[in-house]
Amino acid sequence: MFRLSFLLVLLSIPILSGAADSSTNYQEEYQRQALAIYRDTIAMRTALGHGQVPVMAHYLADRFRDGGFDDDDIHVLPYELPNGEDVASLVVRWRGDASSGKRPILFAAHMDVVDALPTDWARDPFTLIEEDGYFFGRGTGDDKFGTTILTATFIRMKAEGFVPNRDLIIAFSGDEETDMLTIEDLASTHRALIDAEFALNADAGGGALGTDFSPIAYQVQAAEKTYVDFELVVKNPGGHSSRPRADNAIYELADALTKIRDYQFPVRHNDITLAYFAQRSMTEEGELGAAMRSFAEDPGNPKASAVLARSPSQVGITRTTCVATMLAAGHAINALPQTATANINCRIFPGISVTEVEAKLKEVIGNNEIEIRLTYKPKSAPASPLREDVIDAVTKAVKKLNGDMPIIPYMSTGATDGRALRSAGIPTYGTTGSFSRAEDSFAHGLNERVLVSSFYGALEHWKLVIQELAGQSP
Ligand SMILES: [Zn+2]
Structure with missing residues (x-):
């Protein structure tokens, strides 16, 4: 019975099947629960000035409590921004059995969003709307995707009886899109709560699809300018x-x-940019592709x-x-x-x-x-070393779910919470587990959207990654 439903789950995830997918195809308990968290949190206008970040932090804290996480391991940490607004961070520790002897892994994402004016949008930005194989709404991608998938995955895996071989820590910040002070606060004042061997940031990286939804490559952010x-x-x-x-x-x-x-x-x-050019040269043609190859060498x-x-x-x-x-x-x-x-x-x-x-x-x-x-002037941060365990875990998950494609480490020219973590000495890797086409990228803009298949695919992706990095050895 278990085996059958497992197979059905796998069969229902040909993730890159295009836009024609629907939540009705994903009716497992953990999938419905993830959708409920996504819907409830997108309805919270967690943009600067609307006071909803603490509401979201407490809402997620309650989900973790309902999921059986110990109250002592759930922390809503209030923070006052320079403009006087109260925001918050959320930290949740999932205690492992320490059998690996390894230090914890941190899972980062941010609860705040760039504001959206309902009058400018074709659909209400603060209502999750599913239409033609897409989820529409502010934060569907950036970054309630990350907070939802990580929360739902922790709760699902705990319910399934998974016991990590090291502690796993959730750290959701509350002002990534504006001041980036809550992540600094976590990395300094609350360092003991979030200290980890490395961090995975569900707010960067991810898979690129071609116009016809075929996978092109999967990128892992390992450095930021x-x-x-x-x-x-x-x-x-x-x-x-x-x-x-x-x-x-x-x-x-x-x-x-x-x-x-x-x-x-x-x-x-650095190691990241050389690996990036080496990988990119395999798919880039002409003079540019040749230059990438020569530069990598x-x-x-x-x-x-x-x-x-x-x-x-x-x-x-x-x-x-x-x-x-x-x-x-x-x-x-x-x-x-x-x-x-x-x-x-x-x-x-x-x-x-x-x-x-x-x-x-x-x-x-x-x-x-x-x-x-x-x-x-923000603080600058070093590039994170290319960790084999992280790249391996992401590579295995991507290839198992989506087939063969290049896995490309990269350095981004923008800024995420990863910068504060790296400058605090926690190597950080940006990987969302999501896939999107360039033409569907509307983060920060109007009509932000995410493929339905990508949302449910990321639930499987993160489970595989966590099993690989913190699972009991067979
Ligand atoms: Zn973001």
Whole structure:
């Protein structure tokens, strides 16, 4: 009987069967429970300013309690944001039998969402709506997908009698989309609660599907660049525009910007980017594919890095980049400008400090009259080493459920909670267990959606990953 239902479950997951799938095909108890958690939490408007993050944290805490997790191992940790709003984190420890002698694994995701204006959406963003093989709603992907799948998987596996051979810890943050302070709070004040050998972050990575829903590759995020903004400021006494002078705030700023445009930061690499280019070169054709292959073999090859530098999607993986993104100057059409400012947005390669980049910009500009102000600076984080156990577990799960495809470690140019964990010394790997087509990616935007098949597939994916990393040896 058990065997039969197990087979049925497997048969109902040809995950990438396209959009024509429906929740009616997934009626196991754990699947219905996952859907209920997804629906209930998407209805909570956990965007900044709506005060719903603590509500969601307590709701999930109750699900864990109902699932038999010990009250002493469930922690809703309140946190006050700089704007005075109360948010929260949720930490849940699933105690293992310690038979592996290994330190815990952390499972991260975030409860908050980017806000969505109901008037702008075709469907209510805070109602989970299933339509034509998709789940629509704010957070269906980012990141109530992660919080739901992890919660449901812990509860399901505990109900099935699984006993981990090491502790497993859930850590859900409450302001990832804005200040990223709750994850910092977890990594510092509550370090003892979340300390782990490594973390899996269900808010990054995942599978890419082609337009016809065929799998292309599965990506695991193992590093992040540091996001930094600098403001360049030029001040000038100004004057009447009928009496122009050699010193002019706009010209000085323009000269500085031209120099930044013409400067390229030195080529950099790490284990993650070399593995990324080696894997990508197998599916990328032409000059770009050849450059990826050469770079993976020898990152010192100047021809290869020059080709990669011409590709907007690859240049950032080979070096620090800084680019002008905003400009403001002058106060009247007939006056010499008294102020000129520009924003320079930098994505700094792991291992390079913000101070180093600031000093380089100063040197490149070569004009002491131009002030450089750091307007946004998070902590930088090292790349995480490519752990064989993590890559193996993810690879096995992906291939068992979805067939053969390249598993590609990568460095992202944006920012997730993984940065704070890595900078706190916890190697972190972004893997959602979800699959999506490029044309279905609406995270942060309108009509965010996720494939129904991907939601139920991720439930199986995470179970396999946990069995592999924390299961009893046979
Ligand atoms: Zn996210």
